[in-house]
Amino acid sequence: MTINHQNLPDLPLEAWEESKMTLHLYLQIIGKIRLKLTPRKNHWWYITFYVSSKGLTTGSIPYERGVFEITFNFLKHQLEMSSSEGKEVAIPLHDGLSVAEFYQQIQDGLTQLGIQVAIVDRPFYIPDVDKPFEQLEEQKAYNAEYIERFWRLLIWVDDVFKEFSGRFYGKSCPVHLYWHHMDLAVTRFSGKEGPDLDPDMRLSDKDAYSHEAISFGFWAGDDTVREPAFYSYTHPSPDGIDQQPLQPASAQWVDSNGSPQAFLTYENLRKEENPRQALLDFMESAYQAGAKLADWNVEKLTVPPLNDL
Structure with a gap:
């Protein structure tokens, strides 16, 4: 699908609301990793994602041996982590992948990259979702x-x-x-x-x-x-x-x-x-x-x- 000013897509919330919630929680997990490791900048500018040619990306995140980047690749529908040491990890994104499973795979992927980071492992300000990420089994829709x-x-x-x-x-x-x-x-x-x-x-x-x-x-x-x-x-x-x-x-x-x-x-x-x-x-x-x-x-x-x- 390509987008131009005469071809803006239909995006009814009801058609993908459960998937939107799952994606939102995925983003919070990765965003908290960037928050934990990136030097502070005013107005929370250092914790965000940027639109890229593949999807959404953190940009470079520093760690003790260089930098790494985490990208949601919505062309291949996978989460990609890569470091300046040349290491790469890819996690397939698919319907049925719960937030809890995603969270565990992220932890495993960071370990493969040799990166240690501890985050506040609960969703931030999402109504009716107040359990640790590792317990969020219900949120698993991915359209x-x-x-x-x-x-x-x-x-x-x-x-x-x-x-x-x-x-x-x-x-x-x-x-x-x-x-x-x-x-x-x-x-x-x-x-x-x-x-x-x-x-x-x-x-x-x-x-x-x-x-x-x-x-x-x-x-x-x-x-x-x-x-x-x-x-x-x-x-x-x-x-x-x-x-x-x-x-x-x-x-x-x-x-x-x-x-x-x-x-x-x-x-x-x-x-x-x-x-x-x-x-x-x-x-x-x-x-x-x-x-x-x-x-x-x-x-x-x-x-x-x-x-x-």
Whole structure:
């Protein structure tokens, strides 16, 4: 399957929800390995996955004798681990491979690579899933067709997000996939510190929201939002942002944990004559709404054209 602006795939959550949960848990296991071994970087940028020509990858992870990389290869449907010492391990991904079995095979594979790492071996913030990975026998669905469809859509979204990100002159994160919510995201920062945060807020959220930010993302749906969608939010959220115009016409402001969030369903995007431009317009309109009301220096943070190249 190839993806272009006229051929965005159907991705109904109900068709692969169990497989999505299994994949989400697989990603958390590998993400926690990267978290444990990678030097810290602000806003949790050091724990994420990147869209690649094969699937999703951690990029290089350091260990005592060099670096290694872990890749979900959705062309061959296997998990690949390779080290700078030339060692390689491949684990087939298939329907019936439980999270518990996957976790054990990962441990065995790391041992073959000569890598020792201990992680917090429980899922992070996944409702109704609160057992150690080694006990998760029920989560074992793997619909290869829909998982590959999801990845190929991520390739398209990743490309659009990168084009949008390149228009900004300020601090911005890579386009990457966070494994806690399984969303592809990119965030812009004004350069100013955010307001004091609730002392009872989780440490993970405090690090994410230490500075003013406008974030954009895509996720495939969950137990609350029952369809794939794009979002944007401004932190801290300025008064009146939900009265600002959004593009395209089908985009809207919705409530998200007490704050306005710009929201565009994937199905509505697919109906647009030019979905790529519509997605760029959505992100730009959400950015302008937040940046202007929060008094960002929009003009200074806009990349000028490079007409002399």
